[in-house]
Every structure is written in structure tokens, then in C-alpha cells.
Amino acid sequence: MSLVLGIETSCDETAAAVVGADGEIRASVVASQVELHGAYGGVVPELAGRAHLEALTPVLAETLRRAGLGAGRPGLDAVAATVGPGLLGSLLVGVSEAKALSLAWGLPFVGVNHLEGHLFAALLEHREVDWPLAVLLVSGGHTLLVSMEGPGRYRRLGATLDDAAGEAFDKVARFLGLGYPGGPAIERAAASGDPGAFAFPRPLLGEGLELSFSGLKTAVVRAVRARPEATNEDVAASFQAAAVEVLVAKLCAGAEAAGAAGLCLAGGVAANGPLRAAVTAAGEERGLPVLLPSRPMCTDNAAMIAAAGAWQLGHLGPSPLDTPADPALGLAFVP
Numbered sequence: 001m002s003l004v005l006g007i008e009t010s011c012d013e014t015a016a017a018v019v020g021a022d023g024e025i026r027a028s029v030v031a032s033q034v035e036l037h038g039a040y041g042g043v044v045p046e047l048a049g050r051a052h053l054e055a056l057t058p059v060l061a062e063t064l065r066r067a068g069l070g071a072g073r074p075g076l077d078a079v080a081a082t083v084g085p086g087l088l089g090s091l092l093v094g095v096s097e098a099k100a101l102s103l104a105w106g107l108p109f110v111g112v113n114h115l116e117g118h119l120f121a122a123l124l125e126h127r128e129v130d131w132p133l134a135v136l137l138v139s140g141g142h143t144l145l146v147s148m149e150g151p152g153r154y155r156r157l158g159a160t161l162d163d164a165a166g167e168a169f170d171k172v173a174r175f176l177g178l179g180y181p182g183g184p185a186i187e188r189a190a191a192s193g194d195p196g197a198f199a200f201p202r203p204l205l206g207e208g209l210e211l212s213f214s215g216l217k218t219a220v221v222r223a224v225r226a227r228p229e230a231t232n233e234d235v236a237a238s239f240q241a242a243a244v245e246v247l248v249a250k251l252c253a254g255a256e257a258a259g260a261a262g263l264c265l266a267g268g269v270a271a272n273g274p275l276r277a278a279v280t281a282a283g284e285e286r287g288l289p290v291l292l293p294s295r296p297m298c299t300d301n302a303a304m305i306a307a308a309g310a311w312q313l314g315h316l317g318p319s320p321l322d323t324p325a326d327p328a329l330g331l332a333f334v335p
Contacts, residue, residue: 002077004313005063005101006306007056009094010086010114011141012036012043013299014055018067018076019306021314023124027066028296028303031055034181041174049089056097063302073105078318080309083111084329085141091325099321108318110309115331117304118266119148122291124307130262133291134255136247136279139267140166140181143211145250147258149334151311156333157254158209165243166269168213172220172239176232186236187272193237197230198223200242202249209254216242240274248278255288264291271298 003026008015017028033051037043064074081098084091095111102109118137123129133148134157143160163171166183173182178189200219203212220239224230247269255263263283269275276292283290297304312319 002310003067003069003075004078004080004110004306004310005076006112006302006304006309007060007079007081007094007098008114008117008300008302008305009052009056009090010082010084011090011300012048012051013301014052014059015300015302016056016060016063017302017306018063018069019124019303019310021310023127023307025124025303026068027063028301029059029063029066030301031059038180041180042170043087045087045089048087049093052090052093056093060097076105076107078108078110078309078313079105080110080112080305080312082114082117082305083323084326085114086327088325088327091327095325102321108313109321109323110313111319111323112305112308112312113329113331114305115142115144117308119146119154120151120308120311121266121293121297121301121304122264123151124297124303125294126291129291130289132258132260133262133264134251134258134260135264135266136251136254137266138165138247138269140164140170142267143213144331145209145211145254146331147254147260148264152315153334154331155258157258158211158250160211160213162212162214163217165211165213165247166267168217168243169269171217172236175221175224176235178232178236183269183272186240187274189233189236190240190274193231193233193235195237195241197234198238200238202242202246205246205249209250209257211246211250213243240272244272244275244278247275248282251279252282252286255286260288262289262291266293266298268299271295
């Protein structure tokens, strides 16, 4: 069984994993930088890059140990790493390490698109899949609606016109003083709030497959300033309800447009409990299976990079060693 080592350093998680060709996760280790960036209310690129430099070697050593592989020349078949999109300084740490290991161990190098990695995350835990899948990829940097015709074949259905959903969660949480990261902070506060306390707008609801979140974020700021007595819990619950309603409606509309055989979530925001519950309910209502990655597979991790790398190696071959890190790398779509 072939084994692929995956390395992920696109933002603020230093991660490594070993995954088999059959999708078995032999080991997955993630070193978080949440505490490092928490004081700043968001990721500081220079600090993130430095933290990756410090964390990657011990993360790799622990990953190989958990996978039962030796450190000198482990029984691997390839080394995959995220080459973009992401923070350039952070990407360079992982890409450089992966290329060095590829040369030292005489193994193929595979450069993986971070977004494609997220699309593979659910496939690690759901082996039986009917295509196409309508996938909503929601994270701090991206909100993308995709028809996944199969591994490596993606058709764009829609995307955010401005802020990503996760970015809106972070900004609202920062405005309310709830801390970083914003997604979990909003969800915790919303658990004891009234989702009907504020009638926040549902941007572009019922208007095609594009999304927008900047207006919703602005509406929250204006509402709080107009009603300073409002509790953070009510504001968070009302904001979360609006965001979730829009996300689920767009996913369902995309599924109908694509003739999808199932619904899928991907990305960090896919860990949100109310969003997961709403998508599950929507799938049941429409008779469609729902693929939800486990919460550890929603946030940035290297298992999804290794899985995407294994598929890419088998179908497209290895990447050239001069493949650059590309912070603006987009997902390749079929017509």
C-alpha cells in the first residue's frame, strides 16, 4: 500500500500526516497557532511564518513516529505539500521542506492546491460516493460553491463577491469582543442567544448562486450601535442564523442546478454546529445524502493534502521541483 506524507502550512496551522492510497489516515498531527495570534485578533503573517519554522520539524517527527515509520528513510512513496493559496511566507516553509525531503529520500514531490485538499477532506471519511456532489467550501479566506463531478473535476457554481463567510464570522466576533478565532466564539455566544432578536438581512437570498457577506457584517455593526443595550449572545445568534440560512439556501440551489446526488460541506466554517445541522436537515428533506467531514477534517490539516496528493500522483503524476508557492492559486474548473 502506497503511503503519502502530506505537509500543510498555508496559514496558521503547522500540520503533517501520512495517508495510504485507500484513504486510511495512518497519522495526523496539527500544531495550532491560535494562542499566538489571539492577542492580535487575527493572523499576523510574519509571526505565522516564524512559528511554522519552529514547529514543522517536531511535527514531522511526531507524525512519522505515530505512523510507525523510521526517520532516516521512511517507507513512503511521495511527499505532498500545499503550494497555495495562502500566506506566501507560511507556504514557503512547507513547500521548501517537502522539496528537501523529496530530494533527500528520492521520492516524488506533489504540489497540492489547498482548496482541492478541502474537497478531498470528506472523501477520507466517506468512501461510497455518488457523483456529482454539491460542495460548499466555507473558510476564513474562501466561500465557494462547487459541483464536484469526481476527484479532480470541479465545476464552479458560485462564490462570494466580497468577504468570505469565515471572515465575516471573525470580524463580527472581533467587533463584539468575543475573541479569536471568530467562528467558535460566535457559536459559543449564540448558544444562549435569541436568533430572532435582530432581523439581519439575508444577502442575495433567492438571487442566483453568488454570495455576499460584507453587507451582513455592516448590518451587525449598525444594529449594535443603534441598540447598545443588546447582548452579545442575541447579536451572535441573530448573525449566525442569517449566515447559516444563506449558506444552506445557496448549497441547495446549487445542488438543484447541478443535478447533484449529494450535499457536502468543506472548510473551517463547516465545523459550525448549526450549519451542519441545517445542511443535514436540508439533505433529509430532499432525499440527498450529506457528507460532513469530522470537525478535525474541516479545519486546516495535512491528511486532506496527503489524500489529494495521492490522487494527483496516481492520475497526473508528480509535480516539478520548481513548482512555486502561489498565494493566489485558484481552483482549476472544467467547463
